[in-house]
Amino acid sequence: MIYRTCAAYAAGVLGLVLGLSLRIDMAAAEPFYVGAKKCEECHRPESDVWEGMKHAKSFGEIHRKPEVRAIIQAAGGNTNMRRNEVCIQCHYTNAKADAGAQPQAVSGPSCESCHGPASDWISVHNNFGGPNAKKADETPANRAKRQADASKAGMIWPQEIYEVAQNCMSCHGLSRPGVDGAAIGKMIEAGHPVKGEFEFVLYSQGTVRHRFYNSTTNSEMAPAEAARAFIAGHAAALVNVTAAKGKSSDAKFTAAQQKLEQAARKALDAVKGAAPEAATLLSAPTDDNAQKLVAAIASKDLSAQVGGMLPAKNTYK
Numbered sequence: 288m289i290y291r292t293c294a295a296y297a298a299g300v301l302g303l304v305l306g307l308s309l310r311i312d313m314a315a316a317e318p319f320y321v322g323a324k325k326c327e328e329c330h331r332p333e334s335d336v337w338e339g340m341k342h343a344k345s346f347g348e349i350h351r352k353p354e355v356r357a358i359i360q361a362a363g364g365n366t367n368m369r370r371n372e373v374c375i376q377c378h379y380t381n382a383k384a385d386a387g388a389q390p391q392a393v394s395g396p397s398c399e400s401c402h403g404p405a406s407d408w409i410s411v412h413n414n415f416g417g418p419n420a421k422k423a424d425e426t427p428a429n430r431a432k433r434q435a436d437a438s439k440a441g442m443i444w445p446q447e448i449y450e451v452a453q454n455c456m457s458c459h460g461l462s463r464p465g466v467d468g469a470a471i472g473k474m475i476e477a478g479h480p481v482k483g484e485f486e487f488v489l490y491s492q493g494t495v496r497h498r499f500y501n502s503t504t505n506s507e508m509a510p511a512e513a514a515r516a517f518i519a520g521h522a523a524a525l526v527n528v529t530a531a532k533g534k535s536s537d538a539k540f541t542a543a544q545q546k547l548e549q550a551a552r553k554a555l556d557a558v559k560g561a562a563p564e565a566a567t568l569l570s571a572p573t574d575d576n577a578q579k580l581v582a583a584i585a586s587k588d589l590s591a592q593v594g595g596m597l598p599a600k601n602t603y604k
């Protein structure tokens with residue numbers, strides 16, 4: 288459910304193989320990226336934050352880096368990074384104006400890279416109960432329906448922190464299912480970085496942080512929230528690593544996955560006493576077990592268990 292983008296990509300590739308008409312049919316059925324400009328109309332504060340992220344700034348510079356040529360050669364495909372089928376999946380927002388149009392890299396990773404391709408949910412997520420309804424007047428039933436409809440249409444809600452973190456991991460752990468394992472190995476050998484140091488709090492609460500929630504303040508996470516996000520992030524990392532393990536036999540890729548796994552196991556081990564679901568997840572790292580753990584800690588304060596492991600604020604990326 289999280290990897291819709293890849294489904295769209297796979298559908299596109301399949302369509303190319305099977306013929307043009309099928310490609311058009313499938314493309315119309317798959318959600319697509321509309322681009323950050325659309326979001327900006329209503330989300331000025333979040334857009335300002337995004338413009339300061341590496342994700343946005345990367346667009347103007349990354350293709351000029353000297354190491355890019357060798358990495359593209361290793362991956363194969365179009366020699367223009369913004370058009371390369373592999374690079375596009377993680378480095379760009381491949382947006383289009385409507386279902387029939389040709390997608391184009393319009394920016395680096397943007398709103399929809401983290402919140403899900405929006406073609407099918409953009410008009411649903413702010414429907415507070417009719418054309419003139421305001422958020423303040425929304426009924427709980429409408430809120431539940433709005434969230435369910437948007438999720439079904441491909442939105443990743445910020446409150447679903449486990450899903451959000453899973454999605455970050457698919458790019459930052461180089462494990463995006465649409466990206467071929469053999470290509471990843473070759474790219475790493477050609478100089479593509481693979482660090483194995485992604486941790487959700489460290490990476491989301493620095494330059495990426497936008498937590499306005501209807502206010503003008505970009506608020507920091509309270510310690511209890513940060514502890515939960517730390518655990519949800521490590522739960523996502525463990526599940527992701529388990530799925531990615533056999534993807535490439537490249538030594539650096541394997542080392543990075545091991546590093547991620549060790550950090551995840553250490554964090555989850557520390558909360559076993561407070562949340563037995565963590566022990567279940569450690570012995571069987573499935574999506575389902577991770578979701579159960581995250582649900583079980585929804586109102587717990589795990590600061591006593593993991594407070595000492597949280598990254599210091601001055602190290603936030």
Ligand code: HEC
Binds near residue numbers: 328413499
């Ligand atoms: C026509 C106006 C409008 C557009 C366009 C729009 N949004 Fe929103 N969005 C809203 C409103 C209103 C809210 C609710 C604001 C709030 O809860 O503070 C919202 C809430 C959200 C939320 C938070 C959901 C929650 O309740 O926690 C996310 C995430 C979001 N929008 C992402 C996007 C993205 C990504 C785009 C572009 C693809 C986008 N929005 C386009 C109006 C819009």
Ligand code: HEC
Binds near residue numbers: 362
């Ligand atoms: C599976 C996702 C993924 C794919 C596919 C991918 N990259 Fe990356 N790339 C990343 C991530 C994530 C980083 C940032 C690593 C970090 O700094 O933690 C990165 C970093 C880089 C960097 C270093 C940037 C810097 O600021 O120094 C280069 C160069 C690069 N990628 C080139 C490419 C090229 C060229 C392609 C296509 C052939 C490609 N990448 C495909 C995820 C990906």
Ligand code: HEC
Binds near residue numbers: 323402501
């Ligand atoms: C790198 C990933 C990433 C990108 C890019 C990103 N977001 Fe978010 N967004 C998040 C995360 C993570 C949260 C949850 C923050 C929290 O509550 O801790 C979030 C929360 C939100 C919220 C709810 C909090 C608030 O500020 O009201 C809105 C709305 C939102 N994002 C809109 C956007 C829009 C619009 C863009 C593009 C201009 C964007 N996001 C780009 C990851 C991202």
Ligand code: HEC
Binds near residue numbers: 455
């Ligand atoms: C679609 C793929 C993708 C997704 C999803 C994604 N990122 Fe990234 N992120 C990248 C790439 C690619 C870079 C490197 C860009 C460059 O170096 O030019 C990057 C860079 C970053 C950086 C800057 C790192 C540094 O050392 O400068 C941070 C922080 C970051 N991402 C956090 C996040 C968080 C948190 C999430 C999830 C909420 C997330 N990213 C989701 C692709 C992604």
